[in-house]
Amino acid sequence: MMKKDLRSMNLHDMEQLMQSFKQPTFRAKQLFDWIHNKAVTDFYEMTNLGNQLLERLVKETEISTLQFIKKQVSKDGTTKYLFTLKDNNYIECVLMPYRGTKSKQRNTLCVSSQVGCAMGCGFCATGQGGFKRNLTTGEIVSQIYTVNNNDQLRVGNVVFMGMGEPLLNFANVINSIRLLNDSHGQNISMRRITISTCGIVPKIIDLANLNLDIVLAISLHAPIDKLRSQIMPVNKQYPLNKLKEACLYYVEKTKRRVTFEYALVDNFNDNKKHAGQLAKFLEGIFCHVNLIPVNPIGQLSYKRPDKAKIYTFLKELSNHGIEASIREEKGADIDAACGQLRGKVVE
Ligand code: SAH
Numbered sequence: 001m002m003k004k005d006l007r008s009m010n011l012h013d014m015e016q017l018m019q020s021f022k023q024p025t026f027r028a029k030q031l032f033d034w035i036h037n038k039a040v041t042d043f044y045e046m047t048n049l050g051n052q053l054l055e056r057l058v059k060e061t062e063i064s065t066l067q068f069i070k071k072q073v074s075k076d077g078t079t080k081y082l083f084t085l086k087d088n089n090y091i092e093c094v095l096m097p098y099r100g101t102k103s104k105q106r107n108t109l110c111v112s113s114q115v116g117c118a119m120g121c122g123f124c125a126t127g128q129g130g131f132k133r134n135l136t137t138g139e140i141v142s143q144i145y146t147v148n149n150n151d152q153l154r155v156g157n158v159v160f161m162g163m164g165e166p167l168l169n170f171a172n173v174i175n176s177i178r179l180l181n182d183s184h185g186q187n188i189s190m191r192r193i194t195i196s197t198c199g200i201v202p203k204i205i206d207l208a209n210l211n212l213d214i215v216l217a218i219s220l221h222a223p224i225d226k227l228r229s230q231i232m233p234v235n236k237q238y239p240l241n242k243l244k245e246a247c248l249y250y251v252e253k254t255k256r257r258v259t260f261e262y263a264l265v266d267n268f269n270d271n272k273k274h275a276g277q278l279a280k281f282l283e284g285i286f287c288h289v290n291l292i293p294v295n296p297i298g299q300l301s302y303k304r305p306d307k308a309k310i311y312t313f314l315k316e317l318s319n320h321g322i323e324a325s326i327r328e329e330k331g332a333d334i335d336a337a338c339g340q341l342r343g344k345v346v347e
């Protein structure tokens, strides 16, 4: 018999499980607290459930855990974790601690949603390795729980910017977000959760219809179809006019600002004309642009523009009334920056 993973279950699922075990309903709340708040991994730590229930849980359920393989710490404090899953696949996630003034201290975890990625973006290390499988809900939340437990901290912000395309693992990603948001679990505010997508148009519409208070980030990276299709194969299926329609719908439905990620690549998408084209594309969309100097990936020849070009691009956007900022580089020295996750042991 396949054991059911408790970390993939919400309160309702646990209530049904208790019913099937002929246990009182309040047991579900207790179990939820152990699994999603205290995040224990050993059944025998669950001291208030009674032996009879414990025995059944041990026999018929499991708690998905990630096997810690290694951790690398960047000089800026960014930490990359490599884990293995039960089927020996690898995933990575990245912790970005911000240590500003006390009120601003926060731990952001960049989590993976899939093993690998099928979308094949030209500049992304994850995309080069192909797609293996979706992560389960339990494997997604386990990334947060494991980092919390290992490093005795509390992740307060979650960004789906690790390996994989979150909107192609829609149900599990949404379930994990609802679990992380649950006030009896980690109680992470929806506003502190970001989904980043390469632009899966029908799924953006589905997400809009759920009307969650999360942040939606779109990986745009080029302002016209001709350029975008060169680096992002997804653009052939969902070109920019369709993507724009979906973004407009998203803003209309949720009243929330969309973030656009734009990786600046030297002599590809970084001149004044491109900035003008970008402003034109964004016209009418309530948004913010993050400019990310592209991170070097293995042998691929994507180069960062120099500082002067980056600031000229920013200035040009601002001249067109577009709000933008340059994203601070994190963890590039340990290959933990955007697009550098491979999910492999690299010595
Ligand atoms: N698949 C999703 C989320 C994971 S990628 C997506 O593409 O949005 C996280 C972010 O890193 C995306 O914005 C992606 O476009 C960006 N990225 C990938 N490779 C990069 C690179 N070499 N330099 C800078 N950003 C990169």
Ligand code: SF4
Pocket: 117, 118, 119, 120, 121, 124, 125, 126, 127, 128, 162, 163, 164, 165, 197, 198, 219, 339
């Ligand atoms: Fe996949 Fe995102 Fe990388 Fe593109 S940028 S290959 S969608 S992980």
